[in-house]
Amino acid sequence: MPNRFAFVGGQTGRWHVRSMxxxxxxxxADALRLDIVPxxxxxxSIPAAWTLHGLISNVRYATRAELTALQSKQQMLNRxxxxxxxxxxxxxxAEWWALAQDERRTIFEDRSRHTxxxxxxxxxxxxxxxxxRDVGEPFDFLTWFEYAPEHxxxxxxxxxxxxxxxEWTYVEREIDIRLERE
Amino acid sequence: MPNRFAFVGGQTGRWHVRSMxxxxxxxxADALRLDIVPxxxxxxSIPAAWTLHGLISNVRYATRAELTALQSKQQMLNRxxxxxxxxxxxxxxAEWWALAQDERRTIFEDRSRHTxxxxxxxxxxxxxxxxxRDVGEPFDFLTWFEYAPEHxxxxxxxxxxxxxxxEWTYVEREIDIRLERE
Numbered sequence: 001m002p003n004r005f006a007f008v009g010g011q012t013g014r015w016h017v018r019s020m021x022x023x024x025x026x027x028x029a030d031a032l033r034l035d036i037v038p039x040x041x042x043x044x045s046i047p048a049a050w051t052l053h054g055l056i057s058n059v060r061y062a063t064r065a066e067l068t069a070l071q072s073k074q075q076m077l078n079r080x081x082x083x084x085x086x087x088x089x090x091x092x093x094a095e096w097w098a099l100a101q102d103e104r105r106t107i108f109e110d111r112s113r114h115t116x117x118x119x120x121x122x123x124x125x126x127x128x129x130x131x132x133r134d135v136g137e138p139f140d141f142l143t144w145f146e147y148a149p150e151h152x153x154x155x156x157x158x159x160x161x162x163x164x165x166x167e168w169t170y171v172e173r174e175i176d177i178r179l180e181r182e
Numbered sequence: 183m184p185n186r187f188a189f190v191g192g193q194t195g196r197w198h199v200r201s202m203x204x205x206x207x208x209x210x211a212d213a214l215r216l217d218i219v220p221x222x223x224x225x226x227s228i229p230a231a232w233t234l235h236g237l238i239s240n241v242r243y244a245t246r247a248e249l250t251a252l253q254s255k256q257q258m259l260n261r262x263x264x265x266x267x268x269x270x271x272x273x274x275x276a277e278w279w280a281l282a283q284d285e286r287r288t289i290f291e292d293r294s295r296h297t298x299x300x301x302x303x304x305x306x307x308x309x310x311x312x313x314x315r316d317v318g319e320p321f322d323f324l325t326w327f328e329y330a331p332e333h334x335x336x337x338x339x340x341x342x343x344x345x346x347x348x349e350w351t352y353v354e355r356e357i358d359i360r361l362e363r364e
Contacts, residue, residue, distance in 0.1 A: 003316060004316075004317070004318065040318060055316045055317065056316075057315070057316045058279045058280075058315075059282060059283055060242070060283060061283050062282050062283055063282050063283060063284040063285075064281075064282040064284060064285055066282070067282040097240045098240075099246075100241060100244050100245050100246040100248070100249040101241055101242060101243050101244055101245060101287070102245040102246060103245075103246055105283070131316070133239070133240075134185060134186075134237045134238075134239045134313070135186075135237065135317065136186065136222060
């Protein structure tokens with residue numbers, strides 16, 4: 001199973017960019033389209049506005065009960081009906097990363113209910129987290145969501161709920177890219 | 183602060199290889215010497231038996247109390263007296279990585295006392311963990327230890343204690359490389 005992917009924003013790609021919004025921190029150059037390509041080896045040099053690399057990894061906070069609940073409800077990516085997507089790259093502060101595991105868990109779930117909030121929007125909104133901290137990338141995470149157009153309003157609720165959490169006070173850069181495919 | 187390093191085993195390097203032992207799984211080719219070089223960009227192509235890449239990252243299991251205890255006792259790498267070292271690359275099983283965070287924490291600390299055991303050997307034995315799972319490397323972790331020759335026996339105790347834990351039943355590949363510098 002490939003676990004490394006490149007998100008290539010530019011003039012070409014399967015996904016059409018509907019909007020790009022800088023929520024916090026430095027902007028990212030405008031792109032018209034986006035492609036996601038496996039990046040186990042060198043990535044072919046496509047003319048691009050930007051290329052962001054991310055890795056699928058093991059869960060970092062979910063308990064067995066949470067993981068079982070997620071796995072029983074979540075859907076795969078690439079559902080034919082899921083023609084809308086969002087790519088939301090985020091970076092957390094140095095303060096966050098200096099916290100111990102129990103402190104981060106407390107903020108992530110006990111105080112912010114991150115997993116609990118996400119669970120409310122399953123199976124409608126499929127989600128994949130890509131890690132990119134530690135590998136020389138400008139962001140810590142690339143968060144990726146896919147949903148059908150009729151769940152666009154639910155997706156706004158989900159994003160709004162997460163941004164209102166204590167956890168989000170540790171986010172110092174966030175770009176919200178909304179996408180659509182034919 | 184650079185966080186990515188290449189461990190280059192071959193004919194040259196600051197560290198002389200005293201021994202290489204395959205503890206579990208596939209062997210690694212013999213090397214006479216080892217160098218550790220920052221690897222933020224492309225690594226210079228040194229003729230080598232093998233090159234292993236690792237990343238320094240945030241803590242994954244330690245609580246605030248454990249982290250404070252570690253930080254108050256642990257020493258930096260490169261102490262002049264620490265002329266002995268060990269590089270122990272390990273890979274854990276797919277079963278380990280499929281566990282939830284609380285399950286891994288329970289095995290790591292509640293049942294195996296990983297941090298508690300390490301604390302007993304501070305400040306004598308300095309330690310640095312490098313992550314390499316998820317980035318196309320053959321191992322999950324490169325564990326690195328530095329100590330003075332008079333603590334060689336204590337180091338054997340530490341390694342023996344860790345290998346006897348429940349956590350170690352999830353280790354499916356382990357190479358034990360002992361080193362010395364002038």
